[in-house]
Amino acid sequence: MTNIAKSRLTQAQLDAHWMAYTGNRQFKKDPRIITAASGHYYTDLDGRKIFDGLSGLWTCGLGHSVPAINEAVAEQVKTLDYSPAFQFGHEKSFLLAEQITQFMPEGLNRIFFTGSGSESVDTALKVARAYWRKKGMGTKTKFIGRAKGYHGASVSGFSVGGIPANRTLYGQGLESYHLPHTQVPGTEFSKGMAEQGKERAEDLINLITMHDASNIAAVIVEPMSGSAGVIVPPQGYLKRLREICDQHNILLIFDEVITAFGRMGAKTGADAFGVVPDAITMAKQVTNGVIPMGAVAFKQEIYDTFMDTGGQDYMLEIPHGYTYSAHPIACAAGLASLGEIKKQGLIERVSNMSAAWENSVHQLKGASSMITDIRNYGFAAGITIAPMGNEPAKRPFQIAMAMWDKGYYVRYGADTIQLAPPFTTEQSEIDSVINALGETIKQQS
Numbered sequence: 001m002t003n004i005a006k007s008r009l010t011q012a013q014l015d016a017h018w019m020a021y022t023g024n025r026q027f028k029k030d031p032r033i034i035t036a037a038s039g040h041y042y043t044d045l046d047g048r049k050i051f052d053g054l055s056g057l058w059t060c061g062l063g064h065s066v067p068a069i070n071e072a073v074a075e076q077v078k079t080l081d082y083s084p085a086f087q088f089g090h091e092k093s094f095l096l097a098e099q100i101t102q103f104m105p106e107g108l109n110r111i112f113f114t115g116s117g118s119e120s121v122d123t124a125l126k127v128a129r130a131y132w133r134k135k136g137m138g139t140k141t142k143f144i145g146r147a148k149g150y151h152g153a154s155v156s157g158f159s160v161g162g163i164p165a166n167r168t169l170y171g172q173g174l175e176s177y178h179l180p181h182t183q184v185p186g187t188e189f190s191k192g193m194a195e196q197g198k199e200r201a202e203d204l205i206n207l208i209t210m211h212d213a214s215n216i217a218a219v220i221v222e223p224m225s226g227s228a229g230v231i232v233p234p235q236g237y238l239k240r241l242r243e244i245c246d247q248h249n250i251l252l253i254f255d256e257v258i259t260a261f262g263r264m265g266a267k268t269g270a271d272a273f274g275v276v277p278d279a280i281t282m283a284k285q286v287t288n289g290v291i292p293m294g295a296v297a298f299k300q301e302i303y304d305t306f307m308d309t310g311g312q313d314y315m316l317e318i319p320h321g322y323t324y325s326a327h328p329i330a331c332a333a334g335l336a337s338l339g340e341i342k343k344q345g346l347i348e349r350v351s352n353m354s355a356a357w358e359n360s361v362h363q364l365k366g367a368s369s370m371i372t373d374i375r376n377y378g379f380a381a382g383i384t385i386a387p388m389g390n391e392p393a394k395r396p397f398q399i400a401m402a403m404w405d406k407g408y409y410v411r412y413g414a415d416t417i418q419l420a421p422p423f424t425t426e427q428s429e430i431d432s433v434i435n436a437l438g439e440t441i442k443q444q445s
């Protein structure tokens with residue numbers, strides 16, 4: 001593999017690309033180059049078929065090279081490749097915004113488009129601060145995130161995020177404080193939502209006592225943490241966060257960049273867990289990963305606050321947005337992607353198959369003493385691997401590399417292996433990836 005990959009790319013070419021969230025030195029010694037993707041499989045430079053065990057980066061729930069999306073994109077490029085995002089519009093953004101509202105909880109019906117998950121988080125946080133200022137409460141500027149949370153790579157994202165490795169290099173961020181994560185000892189190998197852990201929401205009261213609600217703009221959490229290794233909320237936890245936010249006049253933002261549009265076997269994490277936040281950030285699955293796009297759904301009252309205080313109607317109600325907000329090609333991809341999710345009944349499919357998925361994933365328990373926890377929800381699972389000395393990330397890396405060699409792409413991050421297959425995955429494919437993973441972990445033991 002290695003030599004062929006190297007024979008197609010020169011060292012200078014490999015060196016020229018500073019790759020994102022990648023061990024560049026290791027990768028460039030042993031490049032893993034993907035050349036094509038179709039359905040649930042990638043093809044690599046050697047022509048090998050590789051099962052996509054994480055739907056890209058939680059992006060491609062519909063699988064790859066979906067004809068309806070490809071055709072919509074091709075048609076859009078021919079018709080309207082770009083139109084200015086500011087002061088002028090094109091039809092598809094309005095159609096897509098309305099489509100997105102159909103996936104959102106009732107009342108979250110005002111959609112702001114961005115170019116990525118990180119921009120969606122930035123947008124939600126900026127709007128939260130500006131909203132309170134518009135309400136005459138300009139001191140409400142601090143944010144509360146959660147340990148192990150991931151909210152993107154921007155300055156605001158690392159500030160509210162709670163994965164230490166993503167924060168340590170970057171110095172001062174936005175003023176943010178963190179709730180504890182919800183991986184409570186004793187809940188290992190819980191299926192779905194753990195029974196214990198709800199009490200960790202009470203820490204929000206301590207943070208409010210410390211900083212005062214008059215200084216706090218918003219709490220931001222992923223309803224289910226993806227990047228930290230599929231941390232499912234304990235029963236009643238999100239509901240309790242909602243109650244505390246309501247009692248203290250603090251906005252609650254759900255970061256649903258991973259969980260929106262089907263991954264949970266529900267329209268959103270909010271829908272799956274029965275809690276309605278004030279804003280939902282989304283990206284990834286909205287275009288099935290085909291074109292970068294993100295969005296934030298806001299409660300109408302937030303939108304109305306800006307409209308009501310916007311001054312003359314030709315003036316901007318909020319000086320915020322991106323050159324690629326509501327990009328016409330992304331909107332075309334989004335309409336086709338959401339249309340296919342509905343047409344193929346994929347949310348129902350994930351919901352119906354999630355018990356089988358849960359069973360399959362939990363069969364790994366006992367495959368090796370290195371597996372210290374397994375968590376799952378919808379079509380997602382996280383497997384914690386015991387650290388190798390003081391190197392918790394090493395074994396997951398070795399396991400993922402061995403899986404790649406066997407023809408399976410799985411994600412490794414910190415001390416976990418993460419799985420999130422396409423929504424259309426067959427049981428035989430689930431069996432195949434789980435068996436291969438069990439075997440691989442045993443071999444690494």
Ligand SMILES: Cc1ncc(COP(=O)(O)O)c(C=O)c1O
Pocket residue numbers: 116117118119121150151152153222226227255256257258283284
């Ligand atoms: C919950 C969450 N928020 C934000 C982001 C950042 O999205 P992007 O990488 O598109 O900027 C991610 C990416 O994985 C995510 O999982």
